[in-house]
Amino acid sequence: MRLIKKYKNRKLYDTFDKQFITLDDIANFVKKGEIIKVIDDLGNDITQEISLKARLKGKIFGNIRREIIEKLIHGFIKIFKGNTDEFVEILLDLVNQGVLPADIAKELGNSVIKHFNEFNDRIKEDILEIIKSTGFVPKQEYEELKEKYERLKRKCKEGE
Structure with missing residues (x-):
């Protein structure tokens, strides 16, 4: 499982690759079938919210x-x-x-x-x-x- 941390400044950090990532990167992980877990700075699981944002970004609202x-x-x-x-x-x-x-x-x-x-x-x-x-x-x-x-x-x- 790939653990991603979301900081207060809205930056996403991939603890597996040890680098900052974007919503597009998360969308790609999901497309590839990777299991991800996203937590906020308090340790709350926000995977569903971030996955949804990643799927929506550019896929829908542009049209x-x-x-x-x-x-x-x-x-x-x-x-x-x-x-x-x-x-x-x-x-x-x-x-x-x-x-x-x-x-x-x-x-x-x-x-x-x-x-x-x-x-x-x-x-x-x-x-x-x-x-x-x-x-x-x-x-x-x-x-x-x-x-x-x-x-x-x-x-x-x-x-x-």
């Missing part, structure tokens, strides 16, 4: 009309508003029009939705942490605390 690019951008906006169904419909429409090969549309859809979900989960966690740091708690936790308080109050009254 796409402006309205198709606008449609894709519209799809990305929809997904960030939480509407994955409409994003998938846009990809299917592009496949049906013969603009995107089905395998690339599938890979693009899976990659974008996966990254969106991870991003969305991190945002939710961050929001909960901010809320908790102010002293507020989620409703379920509040209800549980309220119930404990009521039980303690009843016990105190019984003990009087």
